[in-house]
Amino acid sequence: LWLRRRYQLIQVHTMPDFLVFAAIIPRIFGCKVILDMHDLTSDLYSVKFKSRWMKPLIWGLRLQERLSAGLANHVLTVHEPYRQILIERGIKPRKVSVLMNAPDDRIFSMDNRPTGKLPSVNLAAPQPFVLVYHGTIAARYGLDVMLRAVALLRARHVVESLRLVIYGKGDDLARLRGISTELGLDDVVYFHGKHVPTEQLPELLTQADLAVVPNLKNPFTDYVLPTKLMEYAALGVPSVMARTLVVSQYFDEEMVAYFAPGDAEELAQQITTLAHDPERRRAMARLAHLRFTQQYGWPQMKQSYYDLVDSLCRPKEVAARQAAQAPATHPTPYSR
Structure with missing residues (x-):
């Protein structure tokens, strides 16, 4: 070729x-x-x-x-x-x-959408509080911790009409379905169980009140910056995230809510707090979008990539362009 x-x-x-x-x-x-x-x-x-x-x-x-x-x-x-x-x-x-x-900004965009979802104003018809996760279903991503947190919330009756929606597939799906049944969550947790085309994700994800990224702590996940978290930030969906080394370098506690990896109790506490504080959810979603997406979004990444390709394939043109853009320097008068 x-x-x-x-x-x-x-x-x-x-x-x-x-x-x-x-x-x-x-x-x-x-x-x-x-x-x-x-x-x-x-x-x-x-x-x-x-x-x-x-x-x-x-x-x-x-x-x-x-x-x-x-x-x-x-x-x-x-x-x-x-x-x-x-x-x-x-x-x-x-x-x-x-x-x-x-994320592709042509797909994951906040155009014509408020920053963060607020509860229904129709108090006579309360809406369910929806948690969402999407992506690969694998043990290292800690979805069992998320299920156990939902079981705690349900047993305590602290979040009304709680629902968890999981989009995606993977080799841990059968085990997680078994855990859900064991915990009595089959009427609360929905497993989509299939690959979702990228173009369809925004419409699905923006129906949620809160996204959960429950990665476990290990040498691999410690250095993962989840694409799903960046997609939530781009869409203005507030997130609760297991604290890992890399994520905490890019997202501070005003941008996401953190819990200790593997700690279902702390995750349940964070979900409870956020479920009853829509203004905080809204603020988190707004700040994640402003501080992360606008600095590290695809338009910025795309330009960096173009610059790299030009530097490799057209080094002389790049050097000439940089020289032309450099500020002019003036000789310093000689003094004795």
């Missing part, structure tokens, strides 16, 4: 990292190669496969990671902490930059 079209640039999206070696021939002949590392493979495998026999494989994955980055002209990753890890593992700082996996 490259022989027919002679691409100027090839971008390889991991995982696996070694896919970048499919571009070795074009790379030799001058084609620029970008390696896009959304997740660090070795960190994910160390969480998914907990066995001492996996240690040689993890070491091999780290070596693959470094060799793959070495072949690429440039490496992209999704946030600054990942960038720092890659630098610590031997990749040159100038070769790594951040391009967040920001």
Whole structure:
């Protein structure tokens, strides 16, 4: 394919990292190669496969990671902490930059929508308080903690007409359905159980009063900046989030409500507080949108990506443009 079209640039999206070696021939002949590392493979495998026999494989994955980055002209990753890890593992700082996996602003937009959903003004017909989660259904994402928190809320009767809606599918779906039945939540929790097209998500998510991101704490999730959280911020849906290392660097306590990972009791307390404080939910949604989406939204990320591609494929033009934009300097008069 490259022989027919002679691409100027090839971008390889991991995982696996070694896919970048499919571009070795074009790379030799001058084609620029970008390696896009959304997740660090070795960190994910160390969480998914907990066995001492996996240690040689993890070491091999780290070596693959470094060799793959070495072949690429440039490496992209999704946030600054990942960038720092890659630098610590031997990749040159100038070769790594951040391009967040920001939501498409043509789909996830707050156009003509109030910031944060408020309760119905018709007090004679109270609406259910709706929690929402969407995305991959996997054990590492802590959905069982969310179910146990909902069970606590239901037993205490502290949130009227509570409902939890879960969109998505994954290998933990059957177990979670079993837990829901065991806790007596089948009339409260709805599992969609299917993939939802991205274009349909905003209409579904904005029906919720509060989104929940209940990630567990482990070496992988500690460094995940959930796309779903960015989508909630873009749409103005207030969120309660398990506190993890990376998320707390980008979202402060005015933007989201935090609870300790794995703590169903604290999650239940946060949901109770927010259910009875619509103004706080509204303020959180507004600040998350203003402070995160407007700084790290896709328009900003897109321009950074264009600038990177230009610097790789048209370095002389970029240098000339930068020189033309540089402020003029005036010689300093010589003095004795």
